Amino acid sequence: MKIDWTVLQLNSELIEIGKGFMAYALEKYAPRTAVMFADTLRFLCTTSLAAGLPWDPGQLVTALEELRKTRTILIGFRRLYRWAMDRGINGFDPLIYLKIKDVKSDRVDPYARIFLSQSGLEIDEEIRLLKRIGRDVLSNAWEEGQFNVMLHLGFELAPRSIQFHSLDIADFEFVEGADRERYYTLWLPMAKKAGQRRPERRPRKVTSRLGEKILRHIAEIQSKFGNDSQPLFVNFKGRRLSVAEIGMGLKQELLGAGIEKPHQVTMLLRHHLGQGLADQGTPTDMIAELLGHNSTVAARAYVTATPNIARIKEKALGKSPTYKRIMRSLLTGEVVQRRDTAAERSIRGVIDTQYIGDIGACALPVHTHCPYNPVYACYTCKKFHPFADGRHEEVKEALQREAQRFIERAEQAGDLINNRPLAQHQTTILAVSATIERCRHQTAVLANDDI
Template structure:
């Protein structure tokens, strides 16, 4: 794809060999649907590709790079288009646009002070920082002159100043209130009487969103052939939708998984599919179409869903398909559904995001408190599985206090260790404490800080696992999940102890 061309020996010693992009005329990209262009033409000054019915591009004429750096960036984008999903490639294109406006755009070699200055500007956006890391790592891996491993390690240590994605998972959960759910169901039922193809389609969209909560890109990727009707020997009719997965790593085409749907929704989809074929012909592939029979874009689908939610009296800013996904996940968690099943139904790559619903739901906390929290037998069982007795900080000698580092954060004042003072614990402090009988947590300890630090570190493991394409069998992530649950249980024990002590003093 690339080659190095030696410049004349008369050039200054600081000059580097010129890098020339010699990629293919057309780059094959990952596509979700058959009606989406599968190649990017690299002979043009503007590279264009599509995803979700939206055009994405990188305009090389608009980027102010030096000639050699321009060739390197083209080679990197060709690599990104081949390896990553279209939207990830667009993230890299956006990063290159930001990079072209920095002093680094004038050419190689880059000095460390200049790189550090640029990183201070890029760290405001996590996507830009990730883009710079991937770009530099790619160049180092290919032995391109002007990029070295030591500088990459410096870049890797720079942290983004934006909100950690793991924090968003755990803090932004929202769902429909009971009265809002009733209003939405009423809106879904009202759509049954219309014979208009457009109205039936909109009603199918909101009904499907309520039952399976697909992402907008999953709505967009659905084909008529993904709808399946099954009749058994007793003439019972069952409906299945083969839902395309949105975020599965390393797949050239989206995997489709069967999802059972209700009879009422199945009948609506059957009516909708018949209407599509009558108007646009038997060969029409998309499940959701515009007025001309073309596939609806994610933007158009989002607008339809938002309109239906507003008509149902639900108007929450920046909440469309994600609101319905949170509502489904929250409802499953409230009913005691295991996290692995929630992750499977929502199409998550791991159970980390699904655990957020168990963490966020107040209903689960109330059920546990009423059913188990007041039970002395349950409390004894939990104590036997987790840690030693909860103690007061003031009653603990300073030399027994536990301190440690999680995710580069120094954390102390969490509890005491019952091991002899001269004996060193063979396990990693803080990480192993919350599942150790020798650990006596402080009633007012900084356990919430430990939980937040573990969540942030778990997200870093997830980010690294995403790069390797293996989240399912990632043991560090699973271990962190277990520890986070143990810390949560300790927080609950300490809370109950403090409440009981307060009641006794009243």
């Protein structure tokens, strides 16, 4: 990251404030966060606030309308204002800060994409990748050997580019057991958190094959650049590889394996590892720990998108008489056509603050009060007759979003296992899915009859 202060069209006083803020950010926050703050300073150049302090309230309101369009810029500006206010710099007022704090960005719901599948490697791509990792590298081609080590490390632990960049020789350890077997450990740097001067390191075991590669690599770079060499991965001058150089090198390795996916290098390997762990039934908390996530939200995306397990379960359950009997007991009444139903029998309700109608009809007498919650209870009620072309997919998505919120709250309370509302949602989602399949089947049958 570079900031050319001479080209920033900011008032001289704001330039000095910006320098102090960036020095503070680089010491306290992760590098990526500091880049976000630098982008905020560049964005300020395009607003009326660049003219200098004090800022007119009208100017500030206009600028905030632009800032809120980009969440990261708004966060950066809010932090800059707080930092300057805490240091008593003239022109930064606590009352104005409270107004800035109340401004919300045009952000997307953080749980909206939790049910999307993650990208990864296909079986044939993984085979080619393993062949690329296992190939013999010439002893005099140390740079090629270095990227082979990085590719192997990416396959086993899936670090981010910044983690590759931060690795030092001292982060690699090995011990020799009584049976003369060697055990290798890599202390992988995690994301730098607020208040940390140095990123936390967590121990990660690596295979003997990778450990031996790293040992040879360390011996090679120390012989070329001296024993004082600190970084684990270096360029031809012995300096630490930059994030950009790491990305380009790994991209070439993937291309060498016949894997070409635009804009995906280290994240592709991370998604592949996360999805592979989820497909094997690994708990979300363990996936989050292995990938270095601070919460299980991202890990649940892998668990949700487990196509391999889903196919196996679907095939096994579909043949199970017990499962069929359970599903028949969960299912609703007969599937009907919307046009054949009286309007006053139609069911409508609210799920996750979303109004949903046109899902089906109730067989109870008109004006009869149902003791159960509409929509939530309908899909497990024999009195409910779903429409063949009803909005059942919307019901399922809304229930999934609401269930996700239950998961978040339950995790905070530490009661994720014994959570009856969440269990009820899962049962209802299962019933909605079964109803969707019934409607599709009936639609297909009717279409064949018409033919």
